[in-house]
Amino acid sequence: MASLPLLSIDDVGAHNKLDDLWLVVDNVVYDMTEFAQNHPGGVEVLLRFAGRDATRVYNSVHGPSLISSELDATKHKGRLDVGTITPQWASTAMASDADADGGDAQKQKERTPLDEIVNLSDFAAAAEPVLPVQAWSYVSTGTEDNITRDANTELLRRIWLRPAVLRDVSLPRMDLRTTLFGTVPLKMPVYVAPTGATRTGGKDGELAIARGASAAGIMQVISTVASYPYNEILAQMPSAEDGGQAMFQLYVDRDHRRSEALLTKLLAGPHGRKIKAVLVTVDLPVSSKREADERARALIAKKRDAALGIVPDGKKKEAGIARLNSSFIDSAFSWEDLKWLRKTVDAAVAQHPQGPPPAPLPILAKGIQRAEDARLAMQHGCQGIVVSNHGGRAADTASPAILTLLEMHRCCPEVFGRIEILIDGGFRRGSDVLKAICLGASAVGMGRPFVYSVGYGQAGVEQAASILYDEILTTMRLCGLTNLMRDASPDYVNTGDIDHMVMSSLHHPYAKKPVWPAKL
Numbered sequence: 164m165a166s167l168p169l170l171s172i173d174d175v176g177a178h179n180k181l182d183d184l185w186l187v188v189d190n191v192v193y194d195m196t197e198f199a200q201n202h203p204g205g206v207e208v209l210l211r212f213a214g215r216d217a218t219r220v221y222n223s224v225h226g227p228s229l230i231s232s233e234l235d236a237t238k239h240k241g242r243l244d245v246g247t248i249t250p251q252w253a254s255t256a257m258a259s260d261a262d263a264d265g266g267d268a269q270k271q272k273e274r275t276p277l278d279e280i281v282n283l284s285d286f287a288a289a290a291e292p293v294l295p296v297q298a299w300s301y302v303s304t305g306t307e308d309n310i311t312r313d314a315n316t317e318l319l320r321r322i323w324l325r326p327a328v329l330r331d332v333s334l335p336r337m338d339l340r341t342t343l344f345g346t347v348p349l350k351m352p353v354y355v356a357p358t359g360a361t362r363t364g365g366k367d368g369e370l371a372i373a374r375g376a377s378a379a380g381i382m383q384v385i386s387t388v389a390s391y392p393y394n395e396i397l398a399q400m401p402s403a404e405d406g407g408q409a410m411f412q413l414y415v416d417r418d419h420r421r422s423e424a425l426l427t428k429l430l431a432g433p434h435g436r437k438i439k440a441v442l443v444t445v446d447l448p449v450s451s452k453r454e455a456d457e458r459a460r461a462l463i464a465k466k467r468d469a470a471l472g473i474v475p476d477g478k479k480k481e482a483g484i485a486r487l488n489s490s491f492i493d494s495a496f497s498w499e500d501l502k503w504l505r506k507t508v509d510a511a512v513a514q515h516p517q518g519p520p521p522a523p524l525p526i527l528a529k530g531i532q533r534a535e536d537a538r539l540a541m542q543h544g545c546q547g548i549v550v551s552n553h554g555g556r557a558a559d560t561a562s563p564a565i566l567t568l569l570e571m572h573r574c575c576p577e578v579f580g581r582i583e584i585l586i587d588g589g590f591r592r593g594s595d596v597l598k599a600i601c602l603g604a605s606a607v608g609m610g611r612p613f614v615y616s617v618g619y620g621q622a623g624v625e626q627a628a629s630i631l632y633d634e635i636l637t638t639m640r641l642c643g644l645t646n647l648m649r650d651a652s653p654d655y656v657n658t659g660d661i662d663h664m665v666m667s668s669l670h671h672p673y674a675k676k677p678v679w680p681a682k683l
């Protein structure tokens with residue numbers, strides 16, 4: 164970087180158009196003209212900062228190294244000559260969408276001390292007052308009225324445990340371990356669900372999760388729209404030989420060639436062997452309506468436009484972080500395209516310097532919300548599914564995840580034991596995890612709690628995992644289970660309070676599809 168030429172604010176300001184788009188991040192000037200068309204967050208947000216300093220808005224979502232690793236060296240145009248900065252430039256540079264690094268420094272100091280956090284909900288309570296409004300809105304909310312987000316947790320709480328007593332549950336007998344895909348050991352059947360722009364929760368974002376999850380013996384799923392470059396995240400883990408392991412979540416790009424290039428770079432790259440599965444997200448073919456996220460964005464955009472001297476046209480709607488992050492997703496992706504994905508993944512892993520792995524890399528469909536689709540995923544060759552409604556961030560009023568799991572027992576029981584069945588959505592307690600395992604899940608994912616935990620860096624992630632471990636262990640002992648994956652069965656849960664909501668067949672029990680137009 165030191166060898167780059169010094170550029171004045173006028174030099175930068177001259178490149179302020181779609182076909183000639185420079186911007187400044189951390190005093191480095193980047194030519195974003197070509198990249199703008201491929202920016203996962205869309206071109207508009209870049210255009211707003213064309214010829215200007217985008218440091219603060221950039222840092223509120225991305226890690227510092229993402230931009231320099233995404234853009235090749237020819238696009239690093241120079242260093243900003245800070246001597247040319249005018250008060251006006253400085254004030255627009257401060258026109259950020261949110262404070263970077265998960266809240267400002269003063270607020271960070273007021274964060275509840277980590278040793279006072281005793282359960283996963285405490286992480287959310289600690290984050291709310293310190294996160295910038297847009298970060299909090301982005302992470303905490305779901306779609307529209309948040310019905311599914313809330314019901315995910317509510318329904319878990321309506322399942323009663325059926326503890327068995329007078330069993331020897333002394334500590335040496337207890338075993339929470341599991342193995343996913345026959346080869347991937349976990350200290351407990353828990354993983355960190357993929358969350359895009361995790362830096363919104365704390366400045367180390369996915370890096371802290373990588374370190375914390377590895378130390379805790381669980382697994383992280385890295386999102387396509389992670390705040391940090393994938394290899395930087397993977398580098399935080401031990402080598403593949405020493406147990407470094409993660410999964411990768413894929414949003415398929417409208418231009419499949421871009422997804423092919425991404426998977427090849429990742430799976431054939433230096434950390435490729437740490438990736439143990441690809442989770443292709445299927446529940447979000449289009450951006451959903453995240454109202455709180457969009458309200459927060461609109462409010463901030465107003466302030467920012469005032470600082471930038473932009474006169475609002477009264478029409479333009481600002482997209483929230485979630486919408487910006489998902490505008491590239493292929494809404495035409497369908498079951499038949501899984502063949503393309505299988506081929507792409509196989510070709511990518513085969514390019515690894517160590518050659519093709521002994522077994523195909525598992526592909527899981529993430530976002531299964533009905534029994535029919537669980538069966539279809541299996542029939543289309545998926546090695547697993549994630550029963551998930553995106554934490555209530557896809558279709559609002561979609562079934563709570565645990566209800567879908569029960570529906571599968573009624574309507575497609577054949578999938579259990581044949582593919583891995585992961586589940587996420589609303590799990591906050593060790594007892595919630597135990598219930599899902601009793602009902603046939605292989606492992607349980609959690610999203611928001613881990614995003615909030617990164618406000619405390621690696622220590623927060625480890626603490627979240629440790630709280631869960633203790634809660635699962637204690638619930639097992641209280642219920643008379645010693646070896647979780649061996650002993651767990653539906654006999655330990657009473658689902659009577661929600662059974663009436665479980666579909667009894669794949670069809671509506673009495674409503675029939677009318678033939679339109681009506682015959683009058």
Ligand SMILES: Cc1cc2nc3c(=O)[nH]c(=O)nc-3n(C[C@H](O)[C@H](O)[C@H](O)COP(=O)(O)O)c2cc1C
Binds near residue numbers: 303359588609610
């Ligand atoms: C802030 C945030 C970002 C997310 N980003 C992604 C993503 O990039 N890809 C994806 O498949 N799911 C994403 N999800 C959904 C999670 O993977 C997971 O399904 C959900 O968080 C589980 O619900 P929970 O937060 O109640 O535990 C995101 C969820 C949140 C809260």
